Amino acid sequence: MSAVIKSRLHDAITVFGRFLRQAGCRIGTGEIMSAIEASSKINLSNREDFRHALKACFITNYKMIPLFDQLFDLYWRNPDRIENVSDILRKLHESRLNQAELASMKDQVKELYNKRVEGFKENNNNKDSEKKQFDVFLYSPQEILRKKRFDTYTNEEYEEAKKFISLWKWKFGERKLRRLKKGRTPYRLNIRDTIRKNIFPAQDFIELDWKDRKTKQRPLVVLTDISGSMDHYSRILLHFIFTLHSINKHLEAFTFGTRLSRITYYLRKKDANDALELINESVKDWSGGTKIGETLETFNRIWARRVLSGGAVVLIISDGWDTGNIELLTKETDRLHRSCHRLIWLNPNLGYEEFKPLTQGLHAILPHVDNFLPIHNLDSLIDLVNILSNLDKRSTFKALA
Numbered sequence: 396m397s398a399v400i401k402s403r404l405h406d407a408i409t410v411f412g413r414f415l416r417q418a419g420c421r422i423g424t425g426e427i428m429s430a431i432e433a434s435s436k437i438n439l440s441n442r443e444d445f446r447h448a449l450k451a452c453f454i455t456n457y458k459m460i461p462l463f464d465q466l467f468d469l470y471w472r473n474p475d476r477i478e479n480v481s482d483i484l485r486k487l488h489e490s491r492l493n494q495a496e497l498a499s500m501k502d503q504v505k506e507l508y509n510k511r512v513e514g515f516k517e518n519n520n521n522k523d524s525e526k527k528q529f530d531v532f533l534y535s536p537q538e539i540l541r542k543k544r545f546d547t548y549t550n551e552e553y554e555e556a557k558k559f560i561s562l563w564k565w566k567f568g569e570r571k572l573r574r575l576k577k578g579r580t581p582y583r584l585n586i587r588d589t590i591r592k593n594i595f596p597a598q599d600f601i602e603l604d605w606k607d608r609k610t611k612q613r614p615l616v617v618l619t620d621i622s623g624s625m626d627h628y629s630r631i632l633l634h635f636i637f638t639l640h641s642i643n644k645h646l647e648a649f650t651f652g653t654r655l656s657r658i659t660y661y662l663r664k665k666d667a668n669d670a671l672e673l674i675n676e677s678v679k680d681w682s683g684g685t686k687i688g689e690t691l692e693t694f695n696r697i698w699a700r701r702v703l704s705g706g707a708v709v710l711i712i713s714d715g716w717d718t719g720n721i722e723l724l725t726k727e728t729d730r731l732h733r734s735c736h737r738l739i740w741l742n743p744n745l746g747y748e749e750f751k752p753l754t755q756g757l758h759a760i761l762p763h764v765d766n767f768l769p770i771h772n773l774d775s776l777i778d779l780v781n782i783l784s785n786l787d788k789r790s791t792f793k794a795l796a
Contacts (some may be wrong), residue, residue, distance in 0.1 A: 404439075405431050411470055412453060418466060420459050427453055440562070442538060445471075445624045541773040544746060546627035556631060559773060560638050561667070567643050568784035569610035570706060578607025613736065613786065614645040614705045618694065620713035621678065622652045622685040628743045628770070632712055633658075633674065635776055647702040651690040652680035658699070687717045688724030688757060695730050706736040708783065712770060714744050717756035725759040734762040737786060741767040741779065746771030 404598060412427040430452035438633045446467055454463050542553055548556060551662040575583060580605075588604035596602075617636050621629045633650075640646045640662040650656045656678045675681070703709070709731060717724055732738045744750050747768040752761060761767060766782070769775045 401435075403560060404434060410448070411449070411466075414470065415463065415466060417451055419460055420453060420463070421455060422453055440537070441564075442471075464622050514684050541777075542769050545631050545743070546638040546771075548631075553631065556773060557634050557667070560635050560776070562632075563777070565639065565642055565780050566784055567612055567615075567780070568787055568789045570613045571608040571610055574609045576609050578605055580607045581605050582607045605664065611705075612645055614647070614702070614781075615639070615643055615708035615710065615783070616647045616649075616702050616707050616735070617647045617710045617712065618651055618655075618690070619689075620685060620711075621681050622713075622716070623652045623682045624685070624714050624716050625712075625743070626682055628712075630671065632770070633671055635666055637662050639780075645705070647698075649694065650674070650678050650680075650700075651685075651687070651725070652683045653686050653689075654680055654681070655693045655698075657688045684717055684718045685713070686719035687713060687715075687760075688719045688721070688727055691727035691731055692723060695727055695734070699731070699734050703734050707785065708737045708739065709735045709739060710739050710779075711764075712741045714742055715740075715752070715754055715757040715760060717754070717759075721755050721759050724756060725763070728760050728763040732765075737765045738763065739768060739779075739782075740764040741768050741770035743769065743771040745769035 408430050409427055412422050412430060416422040430449050433448040433452055434445070437448050439445055446464075449467065450460070450463055452458055457463070485741075537555075537559065540552060540559065543552065545556070577585065583606045585604040585606045589602070592602050592604060617639075619625075619629060619632055619636065629650075634648075637649050640648065640659075646659070646662075648658050648662055650658055658674050658678070661670045661673040661677070664673065728738075745767070752758065752767075768779060768782070770779065
């Protein structure tokens with residue numbers, strides 16, 4: 396990060412600290428300096444890391460957390476919404492603030508924002524790398540992109556989304572195995588090592604040694620609909636699947652329209668564009684019809700025993716528009732559900748508020764899936780991976796019917 400960008404960020408954090416102080420938070424110079432120091436230790440492209448870093452430095456009373464979250468969003472996400480700050484402060488701390496202080500703080504924030512925008516525009520031609528860093532903490536267009544639907548992307552936004560998927564830190568949870576290893580968690584006593592350590596004890600108490608269960612990433616199987624109705628989603632989702640394969644080597648990927656195609660081999664390429672180009676050449680049923688029942692029948696007959704071992708999770712990405720046999724779809728979905736650890740159906744249309752599962756295909760599918768989730772923007776991808784990371788923790792997820 397350049398010196399100019401650092402200076403602007405430090406100024407912004409300083410004004411934000413004063414803003415919180417006017418709102419009633421106990422913030423002094425030490426807290427502001429700590430926040431500035433913390434900002435240099437984190438990845439500013441991750442908005443939540445930045446939020447938690449400032450919260451750790453500025454907030455010492457848990458009662459102030461709701462106020463902090465509201466002011467953080469108003470200040471860092473969209474300065475045009477700063478007019479709402481006066482209402483929030485008036486409700487929460489009416490006794491501590493007067494109209495002059497509120498107006499002063501609003502004007503101060505807007506003035507700083509305008510200065511930063513003007514200074515940034517002057518250097519825009521020569522400092523493209525700074526633009527990316529500056530946008531993160533100014534108004535975060537990345538966050539706007541995360542909430543935007545895939546089917547409304549421009550070509551530039553599509554490329555930015557691919558970069559986001561490649562750079563985001565996707566984390567998968569691990570399932571516990573029956574096999575044991577040495578560990579610190581008191582799961583099971585390691586009798587042999589405990590006796591060995593205490594044959595000639597050097598102290599009066601007995602030193603215990605423990606065993607813990609081994610962990611392993613759960614296998615993941617992804618079936619992606621590439622029919623005509625999924626054109627706006629399939630290619631960005633294939634890029635997402637390529638990224639997941641680089642993290643979870645136990646991932647198997649298939650595409651389907653009117654027939655099933657295994658594409659796992661192509662995901663082993665180092666470059667995503669090369670992999671997607673090979674997939675495009677090898678798969679012959681792009682932008683055609685959809686026969687989900689026949690596809691699942693082929694998968695259950697040929698591939699299920701090969702790829703569903705080890706408690707695999709199956710993801711089916713499709714809008715549910717099926718032109719095949721509905722009875723076969725019901726039968727094969729039920730068979731697949733009984734063969735895997737969890738069956739998750741991902742539907743991009745579920746991102747619409749007015750969406751209702753009215754098609755025959757969806758009515759046939761829903762009784763046999765564990766989760767029915769949206770997959771229409773970047774935030775939905777993040778939510779999906781969070782769910783996959785917590786599958787082996789004690790929590791419940793119900794399908795939406």
